[in-house]
Amino acid sequence: MNFLARHRIILPVVSLAVLLAATFWMQPRAMSYFGLNLLFNLAVPIALATIAQMMIIMVNDIDLSLGAFVSLAACVTATFLNDAPVVGLLILLALILSYAALGAVIHALELPAIVVTLGMSFVWGGLALFILPSPGGASPDWLRTLMTVKPPFAPMAVVAAVIIAAVTHLLIIRSGIGTVLRGVGGNARSVARAGWSVIRLKALAYALAGLFGVLAGMALVGLTTSADANIALRYTLLSIAGVILGGGEFTGGKVSPTGAVIGALTLTLAASFLSFMRLSPDWQIGAQGAILILVLTARLIFRQKGAA
Amino acid sequence: MTDRESAPLVTLTDAARHFGPVRALDGVSLSVHPGDCIGLVGHNGAGKSTLVNLINGGLAPSSGEIAFDAGASALEAGVRSVFQELSLCPNLTVAENLRISHSGLKGPGWRRPARAEIARSLDTIFPGHGIDPDAEVDTLSIAERQMVEIAIGFAPRGTEARLVILDEPTSSLDAGIADQLLSHVRRYCSEGGAVIFISHMLGEVFEVATRIIVLKDGKAVAERAAGGFTRQGLVDAMGHVTADTPETAEAARDFGAEVVRTDQGLTAREGEVVGLSGLAGHGQAVALARLYLSRTSSWHAGRRPEVVFVAGDRQRDGILPLWSILRNITVSILPQGARRGLVDRAAETRVAQDWKARIGIRTEDVTNPVLSLSGGNQQKVLFARALASPAPVVIMDDPMRGVDVGTKQDVYAMIRAEAARGRTFLWYSTETEEVCQCDRVFVFRNHEISAELTGAEITEERILEASFEMQEAS
Numbered sequence: 001m002n003f004l005a006r007h008r009i010i011l012p013v014v015s016l017a018v019l020l021a022a023t024f025w026m027q028p029r030a031m032s033y034f035g036l037n038l039l040f041n042l043a044v045p046i047a048l049a050t051i052a053q054m055m056i057i058m059v060n061d062i063d064l065s066l067g068a069f070v071s072l073a074a075c076v077t078a079t080f081l082n083d084a085p086v087v088g089l090l091i092l093l094a095l096i097l098s099y100a101a102l103g104a105v106i107h108a109l110e111l112p113a114i115v116v117t118l119g120m121s122f123v124w125g126g127l128a129l130f131i132l133p134s135p136g137g138a139s140p141d142w143l144r145t146l147m148t149v150k151p152p153f154a155p156m157a158v159v160a161a162v163i164i165a166a167v168t169h170l171l172i173i174r175s176g177i178g179t180v181l182r183g184v185g186g187n188a189r190s191v192a193r194a195g196w197s198v199i200r201l202k203a204l205a206y207a208l209a210g211l212f213g214v215l216a217g218m219a220l221v222g223l224t225t226s227a228d229a230n231i232a233l234r235y236t237l238l239s240i241a242g243v244i245l246g247g248g249e250f251t252g253g254k255v256s257p258t259g260a261v262i263g264a265l266t267l268t269l270a271a272s273f274l275s276f277m278r279l280s281p282d283w284q285i286g287a288q289g290a291i292l293i294l295v296l297t298a299r300l301i302f303r304q305k306g307a308a
Numbered sequence: 309m310t311d312r313e314s315a316p317l318v319t320l321t322d323a324a325r326h327f328g329p330v331r332a333l334d335g336v337s338l339s340v341h342p343g344d345c346i347g348l349v350g351h352n353g354a355g356k357s358t359l360v361n362l363i364n365g366g367l368a369p370s371s372g373e374i375a376f377d378a379g380a381s382a383l384e385a386g387v388r389s390v391f392q393e394l395s396l397c398p399n400l401t402v403a404e405n406l407r408i409s410h411s412g413l414k415g416p417g418w419r420r421p422a423r424a425e426i427a428r429s430l431d432t433i434f435p436g437h438g439i440d441p442d443a444e445v446d447t448l449s450i451a452e453r454q455m456v457e458i459a460i461g462f463a464p465r466g467t468e469a470r471l472v473i474l475d476e477p478t479s480s481l482d483a484g485i486a487d488q489l490l491s492h493v494r495r496y497c498s499e500g501g502a503v504i505f506i507s508h509m510l511g512e513v514f515e516v517a518t519r520i521i522v523l524k525d526g527k528a529v530a531e532r533a534a535g536g537f538t539r540q541g542l543v544d545a546m547g548h549v550t551a552d553t554p555e556t557a558e559a560a561r562d563f564g565a566e567v568v569r570t571d572q573g574l575t576a577r578e579g580e581v582v583g584l585s586g587l588a589g590h591g592q593a594v595a596l597a598r599l600y601l602s603r604t605s606s607w608h609a610g611r612r613p614e615v616v617f618v619a620g621d622r623q624r625d626g627i628l629p630l631w632s633i634l635r636n637i638t639v640s641i642l643p644q645g646a647r648r649g650l651v652d653r654a655a656e657t658r659v660a661q662d663w664k665a666r667i668g669i670r671t672e673d674v675t676n677p678v679l680s681l682s683g684g685n686q687q688k689v690l691f692a693r694a695l696a697s698p699a700p701v702v703i704m705d706d707p708m709r710g711v712d713v714g715t716k717q718d719v720y721a722m723i724r725a726e727a728a729r730g731r732t733f734l735w736y737s738t739e740t741e742e743v744c745q746c747d748r749v750f751v752f753r754n755h756e757i758s759a760e761l762t763g764a765e766i767t768e769e770r771i772l773e774a775s776f777e778m779q780e781a782s
Binding site for chain 1: 364366383389391395396397398399400404405407408409411413414415418419
């Protein structure tokens with residue numbers, strides 16, 4: 001095991017640093033309080049969604065409905081939560097519980113999560129359209145204030161990213177229950193043998209995913225001040241890419257919350273970087289994919305060197 | 309030494325477990341007292357795992373009763389199991405794995421006591437183990453993982469381990485570490501703990517067990533104090549008539565041309581069975597893997613492969629768990645049997661049926677999933693896969709791990725027969741008895757060949773001599 005293989009967090013940090021340096025080099029004006037906030041503020045909902053996806057990947061499943069779910073949460077936030085806060089909160093709570101139920105069903109019936117969540121993405125999408133047929137709604141004032149707050153020293157986006165990473169690191173890596181949850185991804189049978197109810201643990205993991213999905217939706221509305229049923233559809237793939245970019249693995253319960261947040265930041269930054277390069281938007285998605293492949297290849301090479 | 313008056317920890321009364329029509333366990337009565345060390349032996353499929361799972365609460369009995377003296381469940385009664393197939397979470401650290409089975413570790417700062425507890429347990433059982441409690445399990449070797457698993461089994465975990473079930477605990481440990489474990493088991497039992505010890509290595513069973521129970525076809529066919537059995541008697545009771553081991557000295561056979569030669573000095577000739585021996589983890593597996601990879605191409609699988617590989621770690625790189633037995637066998641020969649890129653199903657079935665009969669895979673139908681087989685039979689499938697291919701060189705990386713005596717005899721005979729037909733076998737084994745079956749043996753020490761033995765030189769003594777540094781410990 002070499003240094004890089006042992007400390008999986010190094011590579012995501014280096015990727016972000018390199019990309020950030022390149023951005024600053026091309027656009028020195030970004031190197032300011034205001035510039036950083038502009039670069040990263042859309043990363044906050046993506047980071048939350050990435051954490052949500054990480055919860056699912058942690059228990060060896062994958063969530064293809066996350067984008068639709070975040071859109072739905074955004075629509076609820078922009079309508080019910082704004083007009084009737086209590087009803088809005090209850091709906092968001094119900095969404096989280098339905099995620100927990102989804103996890104329990106997937107485990108109990110041994111369904112492939114990829115199929116179930118793909119199906120659910122149409123349900124969430126339908127509900128979102130039902131709530132908000134055309135783009136609109138408004139952000140609750142407190143949410144708007146929260147997302148545009150200007151803390152001293154570092155801009156909101158950076159502070160938020162640090163807080164998200166710290167909280168989820170404590171929850172998933174440091175705490176006892178987080179350890180058991182990662183154990184479910186590593187070897188569910190041994191967790192069951194130790195007397196845990198795996199179905200409850202999976203429901204918990206999904207509930208956490210639901211919670212962070214809802215938070216992502218709320219953060220998004222706080223930034224954009226309105227919502228749309230399709231506002232966050234691309235989050236599904238962005239969140240998966242973020243988890244993997246951050247050093248996570250698709251199977252085996254190997255995840256890193258800090259890495260996931262860094263992955264989300266990297267992906268957001270990659271989009272801005274490409275704009276600074278004056279790359280036509282038509283090519284941007286492809287270029288973003290190229291960056292992703294580059295980072296993953298680097299990781300694979302380091303891993304193989306470490307194993308040899 | 310056993311206090312027969314004390315209440316039994318666990319009592320099974322006529323416990324039975326059926327899986328559909330299969331009577332995995334057919335009415336077993338058993339009581340385990342504090343201080344007992346029960347050796348449980350039996351054939352693959354005799355019902356050992358089922359019995360273990362009934363005692364540890366993994367399965368409910370179909371009929372009969374299981375009573376614990378303290379608490380309603382096995383967990384509350386302090387029953388712990390260490391399983392044959394490794395059951396740690398590889399993505400967690402050693403200390404975190406303890407947390408999984410120790411719900412008493414709560415609140416902030418649970419790591420420190422977890423680290424201390426696992427380190428203490430490891431130190432007690434395996435002094436000088438050198439395992440870091442903060443190491444992730446997947447960075448550990450298979451022997452180290454087994455040690456961690458055993459240590460977790462014996463760790464107090466908030467209550468106290470009162471009955472520890474060890475299912476093939478030494479299968480991936482080398483002799484020195486296995487001895488540490490055996491002496492710990494003896495010490496633990498003399499202090500009032502109880503152990504159920506399952507092993508195919510009868511020597512170990514005799515060494516630790518106070519009582520031996522022989523299982524056969526789901527029934528306990530014999531139960532006696534360990535002194536009441538002889539090795540031969542035990543094998544007979546298990547129902548395997550071991551034919552007198554054919555003496556290896558069937559006159560020096562003539563071998564063909566040299567077909568293998570590596571930089572390390574490993575050589576093999578046509579028709580020869582070459583053994584690799586030495587302590588576990590001294591480079592034998594690496595040498596075989598390197599040889600295999602140097603002879604195969606990752607780009608193009610030829611119609612006539614030069615070498616095939618029989619994996620010892622069948623969970624990791626042996627069986628294809630989702631496939632049927634048939635497909636698991638024939639996957640190595642698909643290119644040979646294919647016509648214009650399409651699989652010849654009739655030929656495939658013929659090969660699978662043929663090997664099922666030749667190697668004695670216990671199943672009614674080769675289209676059953678491979679996971680329906682017991683471990684030993686899964687290993688037979690892997691042998692069939694390798695032997696079915698036309699490759700002249702067969703590499704085997706400790707293939708008999710956790711395989712019962714009967715299966716071993718079958719496979720030895722098969723290897724002999726195939727070698728006589730001109731195939732070359734390179735066989736790494738942790739069991740000296742197996743190595744003694746070989747025509748030539750290379751003993752490894754510290755990733756180098758320390759001795760090459762042939763014919764009558766192949767004895768346990770000579771191998772041990774070459775495995776250990778004979779100089780004074782510095």
